[in-house]
Amino acid sequence: MNSFKNYLFIPFVLLLNLVMAQNYQAIHGSSFAGSLGSASNPASIIHVPYAWDITPISVQTKQSTNAFKIENYSFFSSSGKAMVIPENGSVKRFLFTNQDIHLLNTRIRLNDKSAIAFGANVRNYIFATTGITNWQDSTVNITDFLKINVTHAPLSGESRGTTWFELYGTYARTLIANENRLLNGGITLKINRAIAGETSSTNDLGYTPSGAGYLVNSGSLQYGYSANFDKINSNNSSSQNAKLFLQNTYASISVDMGLEYILLSNDEDAAGGEYAYRTKIGISMMDVGVNKYRFGDKSISANSVKPGVSDTVLENKFFNTGSINNFNDSLSSIVNNFSQIRGPFNIYQPTRLIINLDQHISDNFFVNAEITFSLLSLVPKKLPYVKDMNFLALTPRWETKTLGAYLPVLVNTKNQFWIGGAIKAGPLLFGTHNLANLFSKTKSANGGFYLALTFRPGKKHDGESNTSTDKLSRKAQQSLKCPKF
Helix, strand or coil, X not given: CCHHHHHHHHHHHHHHHHCCCCCXXXXXXXXXXXXXXXXXXXXHHCCCCCCEEEEEEEEEEEEEECCEEEECCCCCCCCCCCEEEECCEEEEEEEEEEXXXXXXXXXXXXXXXXXXXXXXXXXXXXXXXXXXXEECCCCCCHHHHHHCCHHHCCEEEEEEEEEXXXXXXXXXXXXXXXXXXXXXXXXXXXXXEEEEEEEEEEEEEEEEEECCEEEEEEEEEEEEEEHHHHHCCCCCCHHHHHHHHHHCCEEEEEEEEEEEEEEECCXXXXXXXXXXXXXXXXXXXXXXXXXXXXXXXXXXXXXXXCCXXXXXHHHHHHCCCCCHHHHHHHHHCCEEEEEECCCEEEEECCCEEEEEEEEEEECCEEEEEEEEEECHHHCCCCCCECCCCEEEEEEEEEECCCEEEECCEEEECCCCEEECEEEEECCEEEEEXXXXXXXXXXXXXXXXXXXXXXXXXXXXXXXXXXXXXXHCCHHHHHHCCCCCC
16 A cells, blocks of 8 residues: 555554444343343343343444445454555545443342442544545545545545543333333433543635645644643653543543333243233433543644645645644644644533334244434534444344344444344353454454353342242232222
């Protein structure tokens, strides 16, 4: 790959390499999701056929892009010959990623009508978009890039990323119950620590032909990052840097809320026993909150391009800047207005509405359908937020407590169509968002995987509770109720 394309794709390669490995799509709507179910609907932790479960660790990563492809790499191959190559053509480019690590996520049934869940998570969301741009394999320098994008000027783009640590607690309770239906409600309160954040935008980058080259005549650039990066010092040990990095972060609170309406099965001998159902409908509002940061020392705003800034000037000033200080020095020399950005900034979490329908078909076979709406995109005021890429999902599944096979079919917000897959064997759940990641050596830039280890009580303790009435059938419990006169 030539040097110019390396220069363009450094940010994208870094983003994929930085992922830590909230979408365990296969188990959405499942009664066996346990504590992991609270990540899609807090109300889901009640209608679970065992008294407790614990997920000591799970990891998930997901990415979607039309900006580049990765060749010579699949999940089962070595990365030694992998190459990042731009996707040719004139389109609006995008990159979305999200990742999480779940630690000691635990669910406990308190009694027949309430349950709690708690644990710790590390989560990360990144997105980057551009206006229409043309990228070609033949592009070798800035002049070539400007030449093939004259009709698309002025150029624009933006990116945003946020990583945070959260401690969460979920409480769910049955609000309405009879022999035919249940209505469960749940709420999650999360205490967050914003670990890292970045935001950037380029607007109105305009240029015109001039002789054999081009002159830049307009444009603005703003970028900022969280100030705790400034605490990293090469003279310190790794532990000292980690301590300083985490000390200079800010706390916030966020909330999840959900309801789950369940039409119970009339056949108590059906799969699932007392927890068998015909239809389950969930609705939840997730990640209502904001992560707080302060701008780092090298965050800047620049606009009003000076006269005479040509493609040759840009090539000389920016091609081998080497550091953010050198980049800022070069940028300040070609604009009239250059200033440091100071003070606090916020990045809103990916607030979204999730509607989930889970239908029992027969025996241990179910079909789950889900639709996700981004809520902050509906706010008239433009807010700095990160976006979840989920839109539509349809997941047939065959599942028991210890075994499961899942086939999620996904359409994301960029209209990419993926067929995923997952298996469950005992405590282990492994899935991929895009089965092409496993076998194709050109599809790994889109998709991802998830891996979870969940322990549950043994068979003789299934349905164990703190109340003796849990050991009775639903019909028997109904018979114990006082008669109406």
